[in-house]
Ligand SMILES: Nc1ncnc2c1ncn2[C@@H]1O[C@H](COP(=O)(O)OP(=O)(O)OP(=O)(O)O)[C@@H](O)[C@H]1O
């Protein structure tokens with residue numbers, strides 16, 4: 001049974017008279033990791049701020065662990081990682097995290113362990129002024145893990161992190177989900193999201209245009225798979241003309257085929273051993289999918 | 300509730316200590332207070348006041364300028380800075396309410412300011428007392444000076460929070476704080492002076508002037524100290540105005556201003572979208 005901890009229903013938000021969120025409905029269940037994608041200005045951060053109770057909605061309803069955003073119960077249940085956060089440079093990492101721990105009511109017990117967990121143990125007693133961007137981001141991540149939140153709202157958590165730190169970040173996100181936290185990740189890093197989330201939601205100019213698993217999204221989009229045919233003996237031009245593909249270089253031709261004709265095309269090329277040396281198949285990636293959903297109808 | 304206020308206050312106090320504000324404010328107070336006490340060659344004997352009383356009188360004038368200035372400099376970044384860094388949104392996502400955050404920051408800054416004022420005036424006062432004698436009256440005047448300076452500082456701390464919440468950026472808040480200081484501490488009195496000169500002894504000077512003056516918290520602070528001690532009044536030459544007002548006028552003005560500025564800060568902070 002799924003337990004929807006974050007529940008957004010028909011959410012509408014106006015800013016300067018312009019709608020930046022239009023009738024958005026999205027739920028995240030306990031233990032689920034949902035990626036929230038969309039262009040710059042699509043409304044991702046706005047949605048997160050409303051779920052935190054920092055902004056009030058102009059229509060629709062939002063519930064966090066059954067409570068109204070901004071209420072005491074909702075705030076206790078929510079963890080937040082702001083977009084591009086930087087802390088007061090005069091405090092040390094330990095002091096900053098201790099403040100959050102005291103506010104969260106967990107006491108400073110977990111502080112040292114969390115700093116260790118995000119790889120800041122050595123820098124814990126240095127002023128945040130001396131931290132690199134990625135170290136600040138990790139400090140932000142450490143406070144997310146305070147007090148077993150029911151919902152974690154992460155706004156571009158990987159921005160500024162090196163590849164290893166990103167891996168660590170997703171490991172931490174997995175741990176959060178494993179302990180039952182509903183995780184919503186606003187992100188632009190498609191490849192990571194593809195591998196490490198359960199569901200993908202895409203906002204386009206304030207409208208939710210996709211909300212499903214990657215598999216279902218790609219099936220629905222019906223995006224073509226690209227076959228790269230490596231042709232023998234300089235017959236690439238001829239092959240391109242015959243198949244309607246495009247010549248890539250002297251020896252290869254790219255052919256795009258819809259999901260339902262893919263197997264047929266493969267069989268055809270496989271039966272030309274004298275002309276075809278090799279076939280490389282590239283299924284549509286998240287980038288293609290993202291482009292399909294996020295730009296559809298926008299010319 | 301109190302645990303969270305204390306957590307915020309504690310963090311703010313660390314910041315004030317780290318960026319040397321506590322140290323600088325105390326140093327400024329000590330230096331200026333000592334300089335005024337010993338450089339001021341007021342004719343003590345002729346007025347029948349001991350040196351400490353004369354010192355308190357000059358330190359009262361000093362405090363009118365310095366207490367608001369230090370308070371504004373300590374507080375202008377409190378909310379705007381956190382808002383710009385993105386930490387405010389994060390703080391507000393915790394169970395701490397806006398009132399608790401405001402109160403915590405305010406208490407820490409008030410404690411730091413009180414420390415600076417008490418140490419500065421205390422050291423200068425002790426020096427004056429040791430070299431020139433004290434009396435129960437002059438000791439009471441010193442304590443009153445410290446207490447009222449803290450209240451005056453408290454008014455301007457809340458003013459600083461108000462501007463900080465209103466301005467949106469630390470730079471804008473700093474500019475607004477400087478303008479506010481100039482208006483309350485310098486321009487207001489200049490304006491009053493001009494009005495009195497123009498009026499040349501008319502109705503304004505005799506009836507309204509004292510009330511208009513006491514309506515400014517900085518002047519109310521001055522009048523409070525003057526009215527409460529004849530010695531201080533004599534050495535500052537402000538007996539006239541102080542005498543024409545009821546004794547409750549100046550304390551009431553300051554207490555009202557505390558309420559007003561705190562209300563303004565709270566209202567501006569509530570409306571602030573992080
Ligand atoms: N304070 C504000 N006043 C008016 N409009 C705003 C304000 N903040 C954001 N907006 C507008 O709201 C829309 C959504 O902004 P939002 O920050 O939610 O986008 P986003 O999806 O998070 O973008 P990004 O990927 O760049 O972070 C944008 O059109 C933006 O211009």
Ligand SMILES: [Mg+2]
Pocket residue numbers: 044045046083155
């Ligand atoms: Mg954003």
